[in-house]
Amino acid sequence: xxxxxxxxxxxxxxxxxLGVYAPYNTTDNIDAYFQEFLNLSTSxxxxxxxxxxxxxxxIDPTYFITKGKLEQVADFCKQNNxxxxxxxxxxxxxQERNLGDYLNSTILDRTSLxxxxxxxxxxxxxxxxQVQMARLQYAKTRLAGHGIHYGQQTGARGQRSGFxxxxxxxxxRHIENTIVKLKRQLxxxxxxxxxxxxxxxxxxxxxxxxxxYTNAGKSTILNILTKSAVLAEDKLFATLDTTTRSxxxxxxxxxxxxxTVGFIQQLPHHLIKAFKSTLDELQYAxxxxxxxxxxxxxxxxxxxxxxxxxxxxxxxxxxLYIFNKADLAENIDTLxxxxxxxxxxxxxxxxxxxxxxxxxxxxFLWKKSLQA
Numbered sequence: 001x002x003x004x005x006x007x008x009x010x011x012x013x014x015x016x017x018l019g020v021y022a023p024y025n026t027t028d029n030i031d032a033y034f035q036e037f038l039n040l041s042t043s044x045x046x047x048x049x050x051x052x053x054x055x056x057x058x059i060d061p062t063y064f065i066t067k068g069k070l071e072q073v074a075d076f077c078k079q080n081n082x083x084x085x086x087x088x089x090x091x092x093x094x095q096e097r098n099l100g101d102y103l104n105s106t107i108l109d110r111t112s113l114x115x116x117x118x119x120x121x122x123x124x125x126x127x128x129x130q131v132q133m134a135r136l137q138y139a140k141t142r143l144a145g146h147g148i149h150y151g152q153q154t155g156a157r158g159q160r161s162g163f164x165x166x167x168x169x170x171x172x173r174h175i176e177n178t179i180v181k182l183k184r185q186l187x188x189x190x191x192x193x194x195x196x197x198x199x200x201x202x203x204x205x206x207x208x209x210x211x212x213y214t215n216a217g218k219s220t221i222l223n224i225l226t227k228s229a230v231l232a233e234d235k236l237f238a239t240l241d242t243t244t245r246s247x248x249x250x251x252x253x254x255x256x257x258x259x260t261v262g263f264i265q266q267l268p269h270h271l272i273k274a275f276k277s278t279l280d281e282l283q284y285a286x287x288x289x290x291x292x293x294x295x296x297x298x299x300x301x302x303x304x305x306x307x308x309x310x311x312x313x314x315x316x317x318x319x320l321y322i323f324n325k326a327d328l329a330e331n332i333d334t335l336x337x338x339x340x341x342x343x344x345x346x347x348x349x350x351x352x353x354x355x356x357x358x359x360x361x362x363x364f365l366w367k368k369s370l371q372a
Contacts, residue, residue: 013083015047016105018073020065020089021055027265032298036264037088037110039215044117046086052076063102064095070102077103086113090266093142111138111268118271126189133182134271140175143168197284206255206370208247208363209282211310212291213302214262217324219243220350221291222259225360242281249364255286265305272309279313287366288319294335294347295328303342320366321345322359327352 019034027033034053041048054069063070064087077085084106091099091109100107108116115138118131200207210218222228226245247257258281272279282288290306292299303321310316321342326332327349339345346362349355 013047014081015049015084015086016073016077016080016082017041017046017048017051018085018087019051019053020087021053022059022089023057024059027298027301029297032296033265034088040110040113040117041086044113044120050076050080050082060095062095063099064089064091065099074103077105084108090268096142110266111271114264114268114271126186129182129186129189133179133186134268134273136175136179136182138268140172143172143175193281197281200256201284205253206286206367207258207281207284208255208287208289209258209260209285210289210291211260211282212262212306212322213293213296214264216262216291216293216302217350218259218262218291221289221322221324221356221359222257224350224353224356225249226257247363249360249367252364252367254363254367257289258285263306263309265301267305267309272312279315282310282313282315282317285317286370288315288317289322290319291322291324293325294323294332294339295325295330299323300338320362323347324350327355 017038019037021030021034025033038048038051052073054065054072056066056069058066060066060070065073073085076082082103082105085099085103086108087099088110090111091107096107096109115131115135119135122128122131210222212218222243222245226247228243228245242258242260244256244258247254260279260282288310290303292303296302321344323339323345326347329335332347339347344362346358348357348359
């Protein structure tokens, strides 16, 4: 596990990135898990003034972090005048409030961190609506315990309606009404997509969907295969909105190729639910192109994360495993037996025209097999 590290940077506000090795975390490489947390924070533009990593054996229902480690974190915050703590794990509303009070700092948990990244990454109207819905659902769970003023009533005595609603009830009603409006907007967009899908199905145009862990290289592959210019950055969740392009190989129309939002471990359930209308497109795919960053030491865990989310969505489709970034992988020859467990598969490097060749070759033959 990494030691705590100090990074010179901005003085205000002083931010602590707190990585917690929790007992439910079964990742094979905890250092890589913490590095992913740091990358999430960087993707969100957060200051990396201070980092601290701790291991806990049980989950404290009140503070999440157990007493001994909590005192260690509190001392660290006090000594370094920490004002903002970003924690690598998901917290309950009660844990978030109690932890903030104990550390005398504002708290950003894993869910809030990912939501903020999604808010910045969403470009399309649909993406923005889905993120806003997820944000509101999350905010609704955080209403309880926001101070005594939330229990005060906003109505007046003597009216037939009684004492009136509390500020908390009023805020909850506002959130629920806003969610209803957003759902209606999303339904209109979904109806348009349904019409487009029906035309495609009637025309027997195959659909291939790129899926995978975030930052595996899906957008880069889409760009190369379809000669597009979709944003492809080396950061988590650089692409949030679904992009679809026509795919031609050797002059033949293979079908439509869609990029999708990347997955990540411990992706909050309501985020998956919010993006269900977009991910439903996977139900109509003829082939899923599962892109894996083979240079990441946790690549097998990433495959499992994607499989688990597909299962949660009830999606079971033919799949091609695309082991990408082979040029960055160490001793890839030693992985042959492990890669053989995932069939069919190709090994590529999306940044090289020659090394990506196995992928279009496979897709060309796949299209021929459909026509046979």
